[in-house]
Amino acid sequence: MANFRVNNILIPQELPLIALKNTVLFPRVVIPLIVQRSKSVGALDHAMAKDRLIFFVTQKNIEDNVSERDLFTTGTIGRIVSVFKLPDGSSKVDVEGLTRAKIISFTAKEPFFKVTAEPVLMKNGNEINLEEKALMRLVVDQFRSVSEMKPFANILPEIVYMMNQLKDVEQIISLVTINLNLEIQDQQHILETDRALDALKRLNILLGRELEILEAEKNVAKETKKQIGKMQKELFLREQLKSIEKELGVEDDRDEINMLKDKISAADMPKEVHGKAMKELNRLGKMPPFNPEASYLRTYLDWLVELPWSKKTKEKIDLKEAEKILNDDHYGLDRVKERILEYLAVQKQVGKMKGPILCLVGPPGTGKTSIGQSIARALGRKFVRVSLGGLRDEAEIRGHRRTYVGALPGRIVQGIHNAGVKNPVFMLDEIDKVGIDFRGDPSAALLEALDPQQNHAFSDHYLEIPFDLSDVLFVATANILDTIPPALRDRLEVIEFPGYSEDEKLHIARDFLIPKLYKDHGLKKNSISIPNSVLADVIRKHTREAGVRDLERQLASILRKVTRKLVETSSKRQVVLNSDLLHKYLGPARFSHQVAETQDEVGVVTGLGWTPVGGEVFSIEVSKMPGKGRLILTGQLGAVMKESAQAALSFARARAAKSGVKEDFNRDDIHIHVPSGAIKKDGPSAGTAMTTALVSLFLKKPVKKEVCMTGEVTLRGKVLEIGGVKEKILAAHRAGLKVAILPLENKKDMDDIPKEVRRDMKFVFAKTMEDVLKTALR
Numbered sequence: 001m002a003n004f005r006v007n008n009i010l011i012p013q014e015l016p017l018i019a020l021k022n023t024v025l026f027p028r029v030v031i032p033l034i035v036q037r038s039k040s041v042g043a044l045d046h047a048m049a050k051d052r053l054i055f056f057v058t059q060k061n062i063e064d065n066v067s068e069r070d071l072f073t074t075g076t077i078g079r080i081v082s083v084f085k086l087p088d089g090s091s092k093v094d095v096e097g098l099t100r101a102k103i104i105s106f107t108a109k110e111p112f113f114k115v116t117a118e119p120v121l122m123k124n125g126n127e128i129n130l131e132e133k134a135l136m137r138l139v140v141d142q143f144r145s146v147s148e149m150k151p152f153a154n155i156l157p158e159i160v161y162m163m164n165q166l167k168d169v170e171q172i173i174s175l176v177t178i179n180l181n182l183e184i185q186d187q188q189h190i191l192e193t194d195r196a197l198d199a200l201k202r203l204n205i206l207l208g209r210e211l212e213i214l215e216a217e218k219n220v221a222k223e224t225k226k227q228i229g230k231m232q233k234e235l236f237l238r239e240q241l242k243s244i245e246k247e248l249g250v251e252d253d254r255d256e257i258n259m260l261k262d263k264i265s266a267a268d269m270p271k272e273v274h275g276k277a278m279k280e281l282n283r284l285g286k287m288p289p290f291n292p293e294a295s296y297l298r299t300y301l302d303w304l305v306e307l308p309w310s311k312k313t314k315e316k317i318d319l320k321e322a323e324k325i326l327n328d329d330h331y332g333l334d335r336v337k338e339r340i341l342e343y344l345a346v347q348k349q350v351g352k353m354k355g356p357i358l359c360l361v362g363p364p365g366t367g368k369t370s371i372g373q374s375i376a377r378a379l380g381r382k383f384v385r386v387s388l389g390g391l392r393d394e395a396e397i398r399g400h401r402r403t404y405v406g407a408l409p410g411r412i413v414q415g416i417h418n419a420g421v422k423n424p425v426f427m428l429d430e431i432d433k434v435g436i437d438f439r440g441d442p443s444a445a446l447l448e449a450l451d452p453q454q455n456h457a458f459s460d461h462y463l464e465i466p467f468d469l470s471d472v473l474f475v476a477t478a479n480i481l482d483t484i485p486p487a488l489r490d491r492l493e494v495i496e497f498p499g500y501s502e503d504e505k506l507h508i509a510r511d512f513l514i515p516k517l518y519k520d521h522g523l524k525k526n527s528i529s530i531p532n533s534v535l536a537d538v539i540r541k542h543t544r545e546a547g548v549r550d551l552e553r554q555l556a557s558i559l560r561k562v563t564r565k566l567v568e569t570s571s572k573r574q575v576v577l578n579s580d581l582l583h584k585y586l587g588p589a590r591f592s593h594q595v596a597e598t599q600d601e602v603g604v605v606t607g608l609g610w611t612p613v614g615g616e617v618f619s620i621e622v623s624k625m626p627g628k629g630r631l632i633l634t635g636q637l638g639a640v641m642k643e644s645a646q647a648a649l650s651f652a653r654a655r656a657a658k659s660g661v662k663e664d665f666n667r668d669d670i671h672i673h674v675p676s677g678a679i680k681k682d683g684p685s686a687g688t689a690m691t692t693a694l695v696s697l698f699l700k701k702p703v704k705k706e707v708c709m710t711g712e713v714t715l716r717g718k719v720l721e722i723g724g725v726k727e728k729i730l731a732a733h734r735a736g737l738k739v740a741i742l743p744l745e746n747k748k749d750m751d752d753i754p755k756e757v758r759r760d761m762k763f764v765f766a767k768t769m770e771d772v773l774k775t776a777l778r
């Protein structure tokens, strides 16, 4: 084969050959090479001495000693551009690929290979068709993408830039291939491809694959980075948290869960509750600490484990013992004690009480709360008290749902929690002061708690699991019955506390209040003597109440002052409380007792009234004056009282006419006045008093001053039953009245009246107005 030219360089027929390890030389590019092996060095020297042309062929393996068979047959004829001799005898050279060529034959093997070769020209290398052009652009584009995505690629930006300018397909193919970091096989394969189009197609595929790999790599890197970032952050926070917890002394979570688990199994819960508790505990265990919900859950679980699901105090009902305890704690109240003992007897007989709830009704300070405590003592049960006064929200009774911030169980469950047992005596204080408004009706929730039919499964919104209240002995207290919602009142067995007479108060003070106060003040029994007369003065002049709370307060005030004096003077002498000392300690008398009228008068009658704080005495005055026959009422009278005044007037006119009084009442205005105007008065029980006053006025007959009365009157003069007899009589007795006129039907109430009152006073029972007038008028 003849010599040929490439780029005007004459290529000789025989060429020295250098075997390339791990590199493929491509035409139209310059690459650096290290020439090291002796054969290669020989070939290089030979070429350098001649025309600098060498045939570079890649070897199929990476052996140092290669034979012909280890070489591919297609290679590239290259021209040495520069040589740099290194001290160890090897050289660094830059080679420019000129053209592809194929080995025809080996002409020498030693000292280096010599071959004859023929050039392999790119087919249709000069005429670029459209498809090629498109592919070329695509490949260049892909190459640029690869160069951008490969952070450490040794693809120089200049090459990418340059490639855009290139028109030569072969050069592009070469540049892309050598810069792609392809396997030797792949590079060789491209080198051997004759048609540019095929080479471009191949590159297109290879680039596509490369791009995919790079994309995946990028994602993995990103993900890894993210993962590492997150892990680091978590690690950091956890470390911080640990140190904070350590600082705060928070126990280890695991410990907490285990502790709660122990508590749950120790709490002796019903199955259902146990299941719920374990479920919530699981939830808590899975929660990251310091999740706000975790603290709610903890509180909830604390409630669950602390409630006495099955804890009870052992009850003993010994009626004798119970009676003794009741008597030890309270003076009098015989009827009350009797009712309580009956109640207990029934309970003992039945085992579990499913009857009505006791409701103690009476004025303040009459011992309702304290007798509740005695009931608990008598039964050997725990006592809890919950005040319902002013309660308007159903959630107060039944709790808030757990979703509320700061939610808690209602008062009932709280009370049980405080008691620590499921069978306490549970006092619902001031049940008459429960209100209804938009927040729901608390009495409905109370009903459920109190109703023996349903309270074995009382549902509290917070707990979410029913609690069994059927072992609880509920006792309610109230000052008045009227304001208790009817449905609730229906469930209650009312026991009335009517209030105490002066004599009873004296006993209570002497036997209960004073000894208790002595103890409270650290006084010895004989360090002070309080004569009965002085005690009576305290009761009469310094208190006005149905109960004994104020009395207790006044006595405490006296004892405080005595104690101070004893401590200051450190004298051992007994202090005798006389009226001077009393005046000094308590000041002037606060109350001058309502007393009976001092003389018989026309048109003035003493009536008896009832208030939530006990009975009261008031006088009714009537007068007439020229006018138009109007009825004028003053003194804060309620509607019912006004109506009964009308009825009284009608009756009195008829009665006067019957007695032959010839007067034209239609020309007189009648004025009825009930003094102590600040107090609102209502009810029909002033009927007899008003009628008597009017009849006295019309007949001009005076009313006896020592007489008082209470009773409702019909238009035809029938006297009807009224309430609050004991309180009224006690008030009359305090006022020094001697005769009380009562409706006949109230005779039954006389059992309640203390003996000394019955001794001091005379009682007249009236069936009609005539009976009243007969006794009252002079």
Ligand SMILES: Nc1ncnc2c1ncn2[C@@H]1O[C@H](COP(=O)(O)OP(=O)(O)OP(=O)(O)O)[C@@H](O)[C@H]1O
Residues within 6 Å of the ligand: 329, 330, 331, 332, 333, 362, 363, 364, 365, 366, 367, 368, 369, 370, 371, 477, 478, 479, 508, 512, 513, 547, 548, 549, 552
């Ligand atoms: N019969 C009694 N014997 C001995 N002490 C009594 C008697 N009645 C009341 N007391 C004493 O009077 C004080 C007041 O009684 P308590 O607090 O029980 O009144 P209450 O009826 O509950 O009043 P309120 O309606 O205002 O709640 C207590 O210290 C109580 O021990």
Ligand SMILES: [Mg+2]
Residues within 6 Å of the ligand: 368, 369, 370, 429, 477
């Ligand atoms: Mg009370």
